Amino acid sequence: MNVLFRLISRDDDRAQIAGRGWSVTLARMNPLRQIVALLLLGVAAAVAAEAPKKVLVVSVTTGFRHSSIPTGEKVLGQLAAQSGLFTVDFVRQPEGMTGAPGRPRVGPKGEQDPAYQKALQKFEVDQKAYTEIWLPKAAAGLAKLSPASLKHYDAVLFLSTTGDLPLPDKQGFIDWIAAGHAFIGVHAAADTFHPFPPFIAMLGGEFKTHGAQVSVECLNQDPAHAACGPLPAKWTMFDEIYQFKNFERPKVHGLLTLDRHPNDKTPGDYPVAWCKNFGGGRVFYTSLGHREDVWDPAHAEKGGRKNPASDAELFQKHLVGGILWALGLAPGSAKP
């Protein structure tokens, strides 16, 4: 599709591709090229219609669990159905599973403090249950990410996953992406696999910290990219805004960034969304998506929404554009 897009959109021709059916505006294109473009797009649409791509959505967490995950799952299902170009399958959290228990800290009264000893005992019981009951349950679901099972999918999407997930073969998963498949990360996907550098290298950045939720002006770095085409040049969003480590601007293709720190407003480069090639595969990441009202135009918030419905609709377009790009179904550069 990228090749097709380049074929029909060179020179000053304007081609806009939006949603199912590849509705294309062929303004200022000469008649012969219009016919060629429509034929090519017709063939591409027919091929796509025959075989929707398969996206595996993973929302397992061993660390912090976002309340917006069920909303995200619902919206991804809707976006798949609306586009008709991909289907979604899920690996969800085992019911009742919480985050990994945290070891209690030694207080000023030292290790012999009865309160500390009691907390330590509880931690050891919880830790045993977590290791022996919950992690194996999570691992059973995550068996869908084994190299053998991944043959059934075109893309894996990490929906605000956190922590060190018990995958059957972590390196095998990374190799599968590099072998020509797609990875899409949303929000806390960057807060996953901190102790596993190949994942961080694949993603192109690692969650470092965030401040209070805040209104920011996201700068659209590439309006020609499917993930940014529907967005304004400056897009104001209210969300929890991540800062990153192990992010190298020259290794990614920027999609959204801030030109000042989200909270203290120090000038700089604060990436929000990017994409990249990874071996023969494609990676799209957006750090937005903490809040329910970022995802869902219909979400009713106590005390009122912070993002109008129109911005949730834009987020959905941003996300579906990124997914389709990662699947090779929508245009966009990955050049750093």
Ligand SMILES: [Zn+2]
């Ligand atoms: Zn968050």
